[in-house]
Amino acid sequence: xxxxxxxxxxxxxxxxxxxxxxxxxxxxxxxxxxxxxxxxxxxxxxxxxxxxxxxxxxxxxxxxxxxxxxxxxxxxxxxxxxxxxxxxxxxxxxxxxxxxxxxxxx
Numbered sequence: 197x198x199x200x201x202x203x204x205x206x207x208x209x210x211x212x213x214x215x216x217x218x219x220x221x222x223x224x225x226x227x228x229x230x231x232x233x234x235x236x237x238x239x240x241x242x243x244x245x246x247x248x249x250x251x252x253x254x255x256x257x258x259x260x261x262x263x264x265x266x267x268x269x270x271x272x273x274x275x276x277x278x279x280x281x282x283x284x285x286x287x288x289x290x291x292x293x294x295x296x297x298x299x300x301x302x
Contacts, residue, residue: 207292207293207294208220211288211290212287212288213289214285215286217279219278219291220281220295222276223275223296223300224294225272225274225296227268227271227272227293228291228292229254229274229289229292230263230265230290231256231288232258232263233261233263233286233287234261236260237258238282239255240255240256240280241280242256242281243278244275244277245279246255246277246279253272254272257283258279271294273302274293288295
């Protein structure tokens with residue numbers, strides 16, 4: 197639990213389009229991810245780390261011209277950060293995460 201005099205950790209949201217990217221570096225919790233596809237079915241892979249050589253934690257896809265959202269009830273712990281690998285053009289996504297103290301141990 198949080199002490200009364202401390203702020204609750206902030207939830208951050210980031211939207212991305214057609215681009216692989218480092219979302220954040222450092223320890224955090226992955227809270228939710230969504231993907232929206234254009235004319236073709238697409239997916240995004242979520243990695244623990246700063247590139248696609250880290251541990252793949254999730255894959256979420258969408259059929260053509262549709263969206264898919266996944267909210268993680270247990271939350272997904274990321275030790276080194278979040279990297280998003282987009283499967284192709286015409287794909288948009290959003291991700292929500294919460295930063296953790298560097299001393300945090302799951």
